[in-house]
Amino acid sequence: MSQPNRRVLVRSIDDITVEQVPAPEPGHDELLIRSTVVGICGSDTHAALGHHPFIELPYRPGHEVVGVVVAAGAGAGDFTAGTRVVVEPNLYCGRCAQCRSGRYNICRELEVFGCQTPGGMAELCTIRADRVHRVPAAMTDRQAALVEPLATPVHAVGKAGDLTGKTVAVLGAGPIGLLVLAAARHAGAARIVVTDLLDGKRERAVRLGADDALPADAPDLADRAREVLGGPADVVFDCVSREQSMAQAVELVTKGGHIIVVGVGAPGATPIRLDLVQDREIRIEGTLMYTADDYRVAFDLITAGAIDAEAIITATYPLDQADQAFAAALRPEHVKVLVTVAP
Numbered sequence: 143m144s145q146p147n148r149r150v151l152v153r154s155i156d157d158i159t160v161e162q163v164p165a166p167e168p169g170h171d172e173l174l175i176r177s178t179v180v181g182i183c184g185s186d187t188h189a190a191l192g193h194h195p196f197i198e199l200p201y202r203p204g205h206e207v208v209g210v211v212v213a214a215g216a217g218a219g220d221f222t223a224g225t226r227v228v229v230e231p232n233l234y235c236g237r238c239a240q241c242r243s244g245r246y247n248i249c250r251e252l253e254v255f256g257c258q259t260p261g262g263m264a265e266l267c268t269i270r271a272d273r274v275h276r277v278p279a280a281m282t283d284r285q286a287a288l289v290e291p292l293a294t295p296v297h298a299v300g301k302a303g304d305l306t307g308k309t310v311a312v313l314g315a316g317p318i319g320l321l322v323l324a325a326a327r328h329a330g331a332a333r334i335v336v337t338d339l340l341d342g343k344r345e346r347a348v349r350l351g352a353d354d355a356l357p358a359d360a361p362d363l364a365d366r367a368r369e370v371l372g373g374p375a376d377v378v379f380d381c382v383s384r385e386q387s388m389a390q391a392v393e394l395v396t397k398g399g400h401i402i403v404v405g406v407g408a409p410g411a412t413p414i415r416l417d418l419v420q421d422r423e424i425r426i427e428g429t430l431m432y433t434a435d436d437y438r439v440a441f442d443l444i445t446a447g448a449i450d451a452e453a454i455i456t457a458t459y460p461l462d463q464a465d466q467a468f469a470a471a472l473r474p475e476h477v478k479v480l481v482t483v484a485p
Contacts, residue, residue: 149264150464153200155190158465166268173271174213177483179283180263181206182471195409197257204261205231206290208283218271227274228289231255247431285444285451292440293432295322298404299329301429302377306330309371311394314381315343317477322379328448335370340474364393383407397422454478
């Protein structure tokens with residue numbers, strides 16, 4: 143008989159429990175992983191609140207997973223028990239045109255481990271062996287827990303092209319916005335301004351390297367941002383993706399500039415000044431998740447010390463307190479909240 147396995151179940155933000163299910167067995171090309179640290183993402187809290195356009199309730203979370211290999215299927219490669227790994231959760235088909243071109247992050251049949259399928263916020267989980275990366279020996283589990291959330295900003299910054307000497311505006315100073323800040327700075331951005339509604343988040347952005355952080359609701363936001371940057375922004379990263387932030391992005395970006403949509407937008411129409419987009423030849427581009435190349439860059443940035451893990455990770459809860467962890471992740475004083483799983 144299979145041993146019991148504790149796994150988090152989210153029915154709503156007010157109904158988050160730990161269920162007991164049989165331990166999974168790895169398939170032919172799969173690994174059985176014992177989770178050690180699991181991050182809570184903005185997508186998780188949006189889903190728990192019933193606001194995420196692509197995650198249906200109830201769901202079993204955990205896509206930011208660090209763990210240890212327990213067992214491997216016969217076709218899972220050379221993974222051995224005890225190997226530390228971090229999950230890359232995009233489950234792609236490998237057959238569609240996007241997958242064949244290497245852009246499997248926008249696979250036509252994409253599912254995300256821990257979003258559309260049961261995830262790793264559990265004692266044990268299984269996943270295809272090609273969906274994990276080995277963690278360097280010198281990297282702690284807490285540092286490794288930032289690889290997945292950092293890979294999204296790395297991918298977004300890569301969309302912007304060469305940032306050397308360029309000016310950047312980052313809208314939103316949540317976890318993704320702060321990691322976009324770090325990735326853009328490492329990519330050579332000359333000056334970076336960050337916006338947010340909350341004083342504490344703006345203060346943290348400055349501590350983490352922004353040249354300035356401005357109130358997102360300031361009536362003279364564009365003028366103040368241009369003062370900091372020395373003119374309009376060459377690139378704007380919208381990590382909020384709401385009507386107000388998109389309007390600000392169009393106002394802040396220079397003629398011929400580039401707006402990267404990083405945050406998950408709410409369903410429905412978001413009015414945009416298309417006359418300005420057309421007149422100024424503004425390029426607006428979406429960005430989704432990452433590929434293995436972005437994971438490699440994320441590993442390198444963390445190893446190089448470009449990311450201060452302890453400044454980003456602001457709270458840790460055990461698995462049995464996952465409901466409290468989700469509640470904490472909604473509070474503005476926190477950036478990244480982790481759930482730990484006892485060995």
